[in-house]
Amino acid sequence: MKHVVSVSLGSSLRNRSVQMSFAGAPFRVDRLGTDGDVHRAEELIAEHDGKADAIGLGGVDRYLVAGGRRYELRDAARMARAATQTPVVDGGGIKRVLEPLLLRRLVEEGMLEVAGKRVLVMCAVDRPGMAETFPALGAQVVYGDLLYAVGVPIPLRTLKQVAVVAAMFLPLLCRLPMSLLYPTGKQQESGHTKYAKYFEWADITAGDFQFIRRYMPEQMEGKVVVTNTTRTGDVDEMRKRGVARLITLTPSIGGESFGANVMEGVFVALAGKPPDDLTEDDYLRLAEQINWKPGVTDLAA
Secondary structure: OEEEEEEEOEOHHHOEEEEEEEOOEEEEEEEEEOOOOHHHHHHHHHHHOOOOOEEEEEOOOOEEEEOOEEEEOHHHHHHHHOOOOOOEEOOHHHHHHHHHHHHHHHHHOOOOOOOOOEEEEOOOOOOHHHHHHHHHOOOEEEEOHHHHHHOOOOOEOOHHHHHHHHHHHHHHHOOOOHHHOOOOEHHHHOOOOOOHHHHHHOOEEEOOHHHHHHHOOOOOOOOEEEEOOOOHHHHHHHHHOOOOEEEEOOOEEOOEEOOHHHHHHHHHHHHOOOHHHOOHHHHHHHHHHOOOOOEEEEOOO
């Protein structure tokens, strides 16, 4: 049995373990939260090094991407270096290769209308593929990188603006503790409305669900949410707030969607080669093999 472990800076209350098959191969997938404790995450990664087939970094990106440049986060690099044998992934390949493809497919199949819609992408440097695809499909986009990751009340409206801001600030911000940039630990179990007018403006809110969950307003009547890593309680909460449709870009595992880092770990385990050696063709082939399908749930029904 292949074994994928996701070591997350997120809440330990969301821990789980499931067994299922991918492309005919049996898998065990474990999610281990550390409540924002980077040192504990390093310990868990070292503990599973050489034993698991792949280790995912949850609640953190190793690299943020803008303007064709990659910016490495200090805390994520520390975590990744704790493994010397088992491949460590952060889901970047899934976000870069598959998310744009899935968005286009959803539009082609009539499950998502984008042209002429207003879209709030919570953090473009976290979701570069998504950030590029929405405007290419004809949407009017606001990127919330400064709004929600930094707390500066300035919406970004073009990818050029994102690239300029990233070049100015990411070399410094990437050296800060992850807890200052992204909801970790108990922050994931609480929320407060922030810059609600952009949620209200948008027809579609897209990006990492922890960002969305932490800052979305009480009223999301008629909105569409495009995300992943949702649990049953998250779906119930969105239904209460009036979200009309939930689209999860990662497949369902045990009835709930896991993060991009988990699915990239599955791909690495199936391919049997390092993540840096996976090509776009590999991602597409593996997605076809496991019959990858996004989840579409009409919550207003």
